Amino acid sequence: MAEYIEALQVLTEQFSHLEGVGKKSAQRMAFSVLDMTDEEVQGFAAALVNAKRKIHLCPKCQNLTDRDVCSVCADATRDTGLVCVVSDVRTLLSMEKVREYRGVYHVLHGVISPMSGISPDQLKIKELLARVAEGNVREVIVATNPDVEGESTAMYLSRLLKTLGVKVTRLAYGIPVGADLEYADEMTLFRALEGRKDV
């Protein structure tokens, strides 16, 4: 335990707040920092502050960006009539790796989860409905994870979206049920995209 050196303990705690980092890993990371040069540590600290300061949500699709709109929305060759709804930016990045997808996105920033106290109004659903209500969208692919929360979020969205007269589809079950979209390989994602079906 590094309890007796306060600055090290504080740093270890900071690392342990990051997603997926346990106490032992956090301690290892803190020790790694001490092995860096002063310049490297300054660079690390600057990268943290910089990322937080420069990156914000794209006003169109809620993707992360350091520009006015994100790189997908800024790309004039993308089909703005086709919107793929994802729960988070990491899923968007996985979808982009497929390369076959030429539509745009909408990032919900979570899924509806009564267990975790996440209700629809905490997600970017209003923004999605406003976008579809403008009339330019032809089809919405709801690409939430194929698990309980992802499925119920998809059901919730499809009911709302259908009242706006838009086609709503869901990725095909090429993805193993219960898995995390982030870790799906390109081929599986591509098959799932091709076989998408009406909800």
Added chain:
Amino acid sequence: MAEYIEALQVLTEQFSHLEGVGKKSAQRMAFSVLDMTDEEVQGFAAALVNAKRKIHLCPKCQNLTDRDVCSVCADATRDTGLVCVVSDVRTLLSMEKVREYRGVYHVLHGVISPMSGISPDQLKIKELLARVAEGNVREVIVATNPDVEGESTAMYLSRLLKTLGVKVTRLAYGIPVGADLEYADEMTLFRALEGRKDV
């Protein structure tokens, strides 16, 4: 891939430089940072810089400290005639958990490793010899890992130390051979300490 947002890419790279952090984990951590508040990110950055600035090596034993000497060397109840040599501070912390050990330490900051290009003069060996040459030390326990590099470092040290007329011991093989001392449980470490033998 977060390649298209530079600030995020830079931050992901910073995390991936930490010991034991892969590319995917580094990306997860970078995204975690974006979910923090501005104050939290500022606090994280400050903790990094602070730890690096405040923490230095104890001039007596090369342990990490934010004081003049480390907490072990500052403790008047410790037996300064008994020195436990460890390769790194994490092993020292594991040893401290045993509580039965009342001697002091000497941290080498590595082990001799021709494969990784680490020679004896890159370790805190001069400092150890100077300390023992002062004549106050009765016994040196060489607690390097029971693997090839740890054993050869122990052999190297014992040859040098014996010329100074000090008793040199090694932890007993209660520890599974090839394992990492950092992960040994308290009981195993205690048995190993009790059964230590002459080299």
